Amino acid sequence: MTDNPIFAVAARAEALRARGADVITLAAGEPQAATSAVVVEAAVAAVRDPVAHHYGPAQGDPALRALVAASLTDDTEAAWSADDVQIALGAKHALFLALQALVGAGDEVLVAAPGWPGHTEVVTAAGGIAVPVTADSEFRLSAEALDRCRTPRTRALILSSPGNPTGAVHPEPRLRQIADWAQRHGVWVISDDIYRAFDHTGTYRPILRVAPSLRDRTVVVGGVSKEHAMTGWRVGWLAAPPEIIAAARLHVSRTITHVPTVNQRAALAALDDHGTPAEAAQDYRRRRTMLVEALNRIDGIDCPLPDGGMFAFPDVSALLNDHGWSSGADLAAWLLDTAHVAVVPGEAFDAPGRIRLCFAVDDDTLITAIDRLRTALSPVPEADNQQLEEAR
Template identity: 75%
Template sequence: MAARAQALRAQGADVITLAAGEPQAPTAAGVVEAAVAAVRDPANHHYGPAQGHPGLRSLVARRVAEDTGLVWTPEDVQIALGAKHALFLAVQALIEAGDEVLVAEPGWPGHAEVVAAAGGVAVAVPTDAHFRLRTDDLDRRRTARTRAVILSSPGNPTGAVHDASRLSPIADWALRHGIWVVGDDLYRAFDHTGTYRSILRAVPALRPRTVVVGGVSKEHAMTGWRVGWLAAPPEVVAAARAHVSRTITHVPTVNQIAALAALEDTGTPRRAARDHRRRRDLVVAALNGIDGIACPLPDGGMFAFPDVTGLLRERGWADSAEFAAWLLDTAHVAVVPGEAFGAPGRVRICFAVDDGTLVTAIERIDAALAAATACGAREPKEALNR
């Protein structure tokens, strides 16, 4: 899809991308200025500690403490090259070759990818009608080789948030079977329902078997800066630090200073969350106004994940990948087919773009479908302006 979009742009087409897993907004000016100042300081031109910048680790520890209600210190934190790297470091510290890690389906494919990169086997666990994990399903996939479960809340692409009533049974199940929980909290700032909780807030006793993963990429629009972290028990941090030391040496100091400035900026995530919630409501209303599309309201995150099986039936498309390709070619709007997330019949639409782009994209989708079916459809701009 990315290659096709690029080829269309090369031909002069005005392609709107709602397929990106990142905010359209630029990094805040204050963060950029902090990085520029850091570049000019010769002290930052040399090697730094493998575990990460002490000031950044201190801020991360404070943030994790606020989320979990537990005490964390800078020694409990390892800085990584983005949250994906942090997930890899966590998994490689917990498993041996051939061990299994449970991942949600539908879910972000990066979870399975980091497990494979660490030499493990990712085992897909089906979620319920609201895309949440259940202990019965986790237990059905558990074997003697199961070492961990990756829990993402809010999730990508589903936006599902596991509230306290869901987290407590999962934590109790993990404790009972000696299974680690790797909490992917990358979208924590984008909780549109007020129900996000750290699993350690629900069950503090799970701390010795929990890794908390986070980063600045989404809430601070810093995907390209590649700064993430994990907070974990000492043995996991030690293994992660050793891996970083033996491979990348450390995350670039300038990038870490930029991330430090970002964590001191509480306004940007709040504004982003407000805008994402408003745009979520707009795009879901508009999509549900198109015949053949059923779009649930995501609890969090920055993606809509509509069911397009009605369109596939009516138009004869084989799958959502074929529909997404048609949409790109016909309407010049790029979305991600649900097959990428283990959810045939759905597409992922990123609403972390400006209002004008979102309105135009929905109008193009609606117009293309209306022309293809030779019947009218609800005016998307009306739905967006409600």
Template identity: 80%
Template sequence: MTAPMADNPIFAVAAKAQALRAQGANVITLAAGEPQAATSTVVVEAAVDAVRDPAMHHYGAAQGDPALRAIVADAISGNTHLAWEAEDIQIALGAKHALFLALQTLIEAGDEVLVALPGWPGHTEVVTAAGGTAVPVATDEGFRFSVQALEHCRTSHTRAVILSSPGNPTGAVHPAAHLRRIAHWAQRHGIWIISDDIYRAFDYTGTYQSLLRVAPQLRDRTVVVGGVSKEHAMTGWRIGWLAAPQDVIASARLHVSRTITHVPTVNQRAALAALGDTATPARAASDYRRRRALIVEELNAIDGIDCPLPDGGMFAFPDVSALLRDRGWTSSADLAAWLLDTAHLAVVPGEAFNAPGRIRVCFAVDDDTLITAIERLRTALAPTQHAMTAPQMEVAR
């Protein structure tokens, strides 16, 4: 019997925040990896209409609704100048499920998949769930992969690399030159690239490029993963997809058919409406750009915190190592636990991303929430405050 997998350490933060709320505490969370906003009315109304449609009350296609697959294919084609068709798309229960469907096709026991360090723990977890071994690859000062680092970690068992741009938690965007070098390296060694594009709508520097737009020659060894969760504030709806060569799609379709049968039809109709709504992601990106500037400025105004301006995504990822030394904390988990207990402010410690000495702060919240959170943070970390030794937060290390 195999050992149980560790749960995502970010969930420990959410669980403790929820426990405090249950006790009556007014907790503000900047720890969630999701927009605070509600799903748009357009999407909700489409879902209500679908619920009332008797056709939606029955089994659907394992590969997904043809209309949804067609609009996903069009969107990906527009980003790559390659012709994707509905048959190249598999609808999944969110992007995490899409990653799993790809990996269960591409890897076998003993195969290795390269993942970013620091990086989202879900990438490591999904590789493990699919039976592979996740190998962390140290990123450069801008939190990007270099070919040298990838080559250093490559072995005869390396099967794939997961590339996320913009990344979580770093917000790093791989510019075209980086992607081109990575593509040539992958092609030379016969390595698959799984491009996790879930944050693609949130590019604040204008440098984002899809991998296959830069390197269309990798079409036959690339899986593109996406979904509506982040850009349409639909994390709870669980609609994602993968675009891939036909053999990968055939395997994914069979896996869905044998396990979940199909993704709920009503949710797919909601996603179809979402992909027809370009205003919501554009408005969110504009709001996040402004809030990104605000939180980074405020974090950098606190002694002991050094926060780079993220290229994209929904998170700031400041270095708090100097603050830890000044206050006598041994880890960012100590700081996160103290902030939650003292200021009722939830952030994610860097240990969750294999980045000790950092914290992740989500700015995909409304202005009032962000301003109040900043006030709590500034007050809690004011020089006159004496930070006692904080209790350890339950975070996997």
């Protein structure tokens, strides 16, 4: 296993900041906003509650699990109960728990390429072999591409929609094809739904709503990190058939005992707060347009409008050729040193010639970052500056 390359970019940005540089970070996969006051107050109340000072159930707070189950019932239009849910230390831990229950030595798990490096790493951590599957020109997986990578050892597929870094949302017909393929070949689907709240086109559907017959071979992973600006709180979950939940509960019991009760109380308050995610999604949709339009006005950058998520993922290969950079990593390093803007090179996602930029920041931060990028990479027309000011 290797360290997540996204963390390496963030660490380098922090090192520059520590030396006095005014660095803007568009590299982190997290909202810039603080966790809502409602959630913080719930955590404070939990700290003062003696019940929260003691051990809790390994599977997680029953009230939190019930609320997750209710949300899944709404999403998938199928019944879920608290017994179907295991609380984890964030979505990454939930993915690991699912994989350690499913994967044995030599088992293969299909992951999207381009895709989040954490999917590959968590497969490796669980003892499996990650097999990249090349997505189409719109960054979506297809049954045909999956079948080209399938072997007798293929055990599972990790499906992320909206995806990271691409923002791709798989439409219903594509999901149905993938579900049919998985059923036909006895492949488990691990649906990473961590960006589900940030559907900018209205096309997101959970795979189990499209293909309810896949319920017995699907694990749904979620959490409060992105949707509720709670990355540091580390609360996620998996919902799955009983044998997967039993294995996950046993693993938690034997390792971390349970997710801290205070954090679970905070997550419970977050799931009760529907206004904050809706407001954030609206802001992200606007900032997505602002960033993508600005990037496309820079010669050598071709940036598609992402369906969902919180990232722009432009093709910068022409820019690399024009300026003599050999890779997206070279460009990212130059932007950090020259413009003091941190972005993630596409190589981190198996996508050389691209970079990833997060637009889950406030307007002032995004506008300043755009201005720095354009100043560093091209002449800045006065009209563009006016457009940015109007976008605020």
